[in-house]
Amino acid sequence: MNLNYEECLKACNECLEACNKCYDACLREDHVEMMVECIRLDRACADACAFAIQAMTSNSPFMKEICQLCAEICERCADECAKHDHEHCQRCAESCRKCAKACREMMM
Amino acid sequence: MNLNYEECLKACNECLEACNKCYDACLREDHVEMMVECIRLDRACADACAFAIQAMTSNSPFMKEICQLCAEICERCADECAKHDHEHCQRCAESCRKCAKACREMMM
Amino acid sequence: MNLNYEECLKACNECLEACNKCYDACLREDHVEMMVECIRLDRACADACAFAIQAMTSNSPFMKEICQLCAEICERCADECAKHDHEHCQRCAESCRKCAKACREMMM
Amino acid sequence: MNLNYEECLKACNECLEACNKCYDACLREDHVEMMVECIRLDRACADACAFAIQAMTSNSPFMKEICQLCAEICERCADECAKHDHEHCQRCAESCRKCAKACREMMM
Numbered sequence: 374m375n376l377n378y379e380e381c382l383k384a385c386n387e388c389l390e391a392c393n394k395c396y397d398a399c400l401r402e403d404h405v406e407m408m409v410e411c412i413r414l415d416r417a418c419a420d421a422c423a424f425a426i427q428a429m430t431s432n433s434p435f436m437k438e439i440c441q442l443c444a445e446i447c448e449r450c451a452d453e454c455a456k457h458d459h460e461h462c463q464r465c466a467e468s469c470r471k472c473a474k475a476c477r478e479m480m481m
Numbered sequence: 482m483n484l485n486y487e488e489c490l491k492a493c494n495e496c497l498e499a500c501n502k503c504y505d506a507c508l509r510e511d512h513v514e515m516m517v518e519c520i521r522l523d524r525a526c527a528d529a530c531a532f533a534i535q536a537m538t539s540n541s542p543f544m545k546e547i548c549q550l551c552a553e554i555c556e557r558c559a560d561e562c563a564k565h566d567h568e569h570c571q572r573c574a575e576s577c578r579k580c581a582k583a584c585r586e587m588m589m
Numbered sequence: 590m591n592l593n594y595e596e597c598l599k600a601c602n603e604c605l606e607a608c609n610k611c612y613d614a615c616l617r618e619d620h621v622e623m624m625v626e627c628i629r630l631d632r633a634c635a636d637a638c639a640f641a642i643q644a645m646t647s648n649s650p651f652m653k654e655i656c657q658l659c660a661e662i663c664e665r666c667a668d669e670c671a672k673h674d675h676e677h678c679q680r681c682a683e684s685c686r687k688c689a690k691a692c693r694e695m696m697m
Numbered sequence: 698m699n700l701n702y703e704e705c706l707k708a709c710n711e712c713l714e715a716c717n718k719c720y721d722a723c724l725r726e727d728h729v730e731m732m733v734e735c736i737r738l739d740r741a742c743a744d745a746c747a748f749a750i751q752a753m754t755s756n757s758p759f760m761k762e763i764c765q766l767c768a769e770i771c772e773r774c775a776d777e778c779a780k781h782d783h784e785h786c787q788r789c790a791e792s793c794r795k796c797a798k799a800c801r802e803m804m805m
């Protein structure tokens with residue numbers, strides 16, 4: 374349990390960072406019109422991670438439900454980011470998948 | 482749909498305010514040791530409302546899932562607040578129930 | 590004081606909504622490459638309003654400092670939105686200016 | 698600059714965690730009536746760190762102003778926590794001071 378908590382918190386911190394860096398980098402891309410869905414999901418996913426981080430660290434009674442929702446959002450963000458070759462997108466997709474997995478393990 | 486959105490946003494704004502006012506008032510009560518669960522749930526519920534408000538207004542692809550989670554958290558906060566006679570708790574319980582209902586209507 | 594609080598909370602709620610609607614609408618514009626700064630500031634401003642709303646309603650000891658920062662961010666977002674003819678940008682600029690003014694009045 | 702960014706992000710992540718753990722532990726203390734100011738500041742400080750983390754990682758144009766505000770809030774939270782002998786308060790005070798210092802270095 375404690376191990377899952379530590380892993381999940383670390384994964385959420387890293388995923389939030391990867392999503393927001395991808396968001397910033399997408400807004401700087403030449404073909405920003407290709408990145409619209411990615412920008413939208415990056416923000417949604419960073420916000421979900423921030424919400425999960427607050428819930429986990431404050432021992433919220435809704436920690437598991439929040440981690441479940443965070444896992445779903447991470448998976449959708451990973452699917453979108455994986456479509457783009459930019460390094461920031463590929464990195465973000467990887468962080469999102471890792472975070473989704475850690476959130477699902479937290480729920481057990 | 483639009484009507485449900487407007488109602489739900491208003492209910493979330495009011496619920497966030499009622500929860501945070503109840504949180505502040507609980508921390509000022511003489512018998513704060515009786516209010517511990519209320520304080521905890523007030524914060525968790527205000528945070529859930531804030532998350533739902535951001536999701537709704539930014540047209541997040543996860544709006545419905547977030548409103549569902551918000552409804553569950555509102556219901557738990559309402560149950561706790563309803564146990565206490567303080568006016569701020571009774572008012573918060575009422576706002577939470579109204580918000581839970583509006584969130585469930587948003588999801589349809 | 591109470592009057593300023595009510596006005597400021599209302600202005601922050603409306604500004605958060607206007608910023609997030611402008612963010613969503615900018616991401617749907619044909620020339621999204623023209624809207625990059627607007628998207629970025631809309632999100633930053635919505636997040637600042639959300640932070641101010643939580644601080645005001647929970648009677649945070651840092652309410653005034655947070656409202657001051659929110660006012661600065663609103664003003665920058667208003668300046669950017671005002672440059673664009675889209676109705677959502679013009680509306681957002683107006684909401685941001687109103688919110689900046691209300692936040693500055695809260696601080697007195 | 699990059700070094701300061703990495704240090705500051707790490708310090709904010711750790712401070713958010715320490716504040717929320719202290720918040721949770723304070724709510725479990727026998728003499729919760731002694732911990733009221735600590736509970737309030739822990740939440741305010743965790744929220745400020747969360748806001749700073751989002752700003753830093755998304756390359757917000759207001760990163761420095763937000764880190765300055767975060768530093769001030771961390772210092773007030775550290776002062777309050779330092780008054781209490783509980784291990785969670787002492788740990789939180791230390792994390793808050795470290796975070797305040799890192800935020801001030803980010804601003805240069």
